[in-house]
Amino acid sequence: MSEELDRLRLSGLRARGFHGVLEHERREGQDFVVDVELGLDLGEAGRSDALADTVHYGELAEALVAVVRGEPLDLIEALAERLARVCLAEPRVRRAxxxxxxxxxxxxxAFDDVAVTIVRRNEKEAGGDPREQA
Incomplete structure (x- = not known):
């Protein structure tokens, strides 16, 4: 895509989930932290000042938390994929x-963090393949 996209960012969203390959991770759970950055056109929202013309980040947060708290997965890569699908379900979002x-x-x-980051595009924008090639 040649045009520059506006960005909406939600950082540090915390929820308890039961993801992991080890038995105690599935049994006891642990906290996960999610950051999302959405690429979209915010021009209409800026002109109209109407919530209907943007992504409702409160509703997005609820949907993302539901995924983290939901069905356990082995890998955080798979969790990230599910979260990206939630983001891309928003009609205005072109990139997540x-x-x-x-x-x-x-x-x-001792370590500070383990994280995975994925980038996905709306299939219409990526020519049918939602994975962005680096």
């Missing part, structure tokens, strides 16, 4: 960058 942080990952060493 999703980062899933797993700060309590079962690593036996």
């Amino acid at each position: 960058e999703v980062t899933v942080h797993k700060p309590q990952a079962p690593i036996p060493h």
Whole structure:
């Protein structure tokens, strides 16, 4: 896509989920942190000052939290994929960058964070393939 997109960002969304390959991760759960950046045209919302002309970030947050709290997955990569689909379900969204942080990952060493980031485009914008080529 040649045009520059506006961005709507939601950072640090926290929810408890039961994702992971280890039994105790599925049993006890842990906190996940989600950041999303949506690429879309915010021009109409800027002109109209109407919520109907943008993405309602409160509703988006609720939908994302429902995914994190929902059906357990083995990998945070799969969780990020599900979250990206939620973002791209919004008709105005052309691009979604999703980062899933797993700060309590079962690593036996001191660390600050484990995270994956994926970028997906609306299929109409990506020529049928929602994965963005880096």
